[in-house]
Amino acid sequence: xxxxxxxxxxxxxxxxxxxxxxxxxxxxxxxxxxxxxxxxxxxxxxxxxxxxxxxxxxxxxxxxxxxxxxxxxxxxxxxxxxxxxxxxxxxxxxxxxx
Numbered sequence: 001x002x003x004x005x006x007x008x009x010x011x012x013x014x015x016x017x018x019x020x021x022x023x024x025x026x027x028x029x030x031x032x033x034x035x036x037x038x039x040x041x042x043x044x045x046x047x048x049x050x051x052x053x054x055x056x057x058x059x060x061x062x063x064x065x066x067x068x069x070x071x072x073x074x075x076x077x078x079x080x081x082x083x084x085x086x087x088x089x090x091x092x093x094x095x096x097x098x
Contacts, residue, residue, distance in 0.1 A: 001052060010059065017063040024067045033068045034060055 023029035036056040044052075057069050 001048070001055065006055065009056070013059050013063055017060065017065060021064040024065070026066050031067060033070060034065055035070050035072060036060070037071045 020031060020034075021027070023031045025032045037053060053071060060069055
């Protein structure tokens with residue numbers, strides 16, 4: 001993972017997520033889900049993708065996000081496998097294809 005890019009992600013999350021946390025459903029707001037990524041077709045390994053998604057997931061959690069966190073995956077077995085981060089993130093809207 002690119003440290004410069006991740007530093008920019010953190011800076012972005014530090015500004016944006018505190019504005020969204022109070023709007024989560026658990027706080028009486030309308031937000032029920034955070035989609036962290038929608039490009040599971042990029043040319044990186046499944047392991048690198050999982051590391052990246054885990055980084056984003058942990059970044060949301062440590063900033064107070066308690067809502068569902070998902071990725072978008074195309075309905076093919078390879079894309080679903082790449083989008084699934086073990087124990088953490090659910091791909092949608094194609095859950096019925098698992």
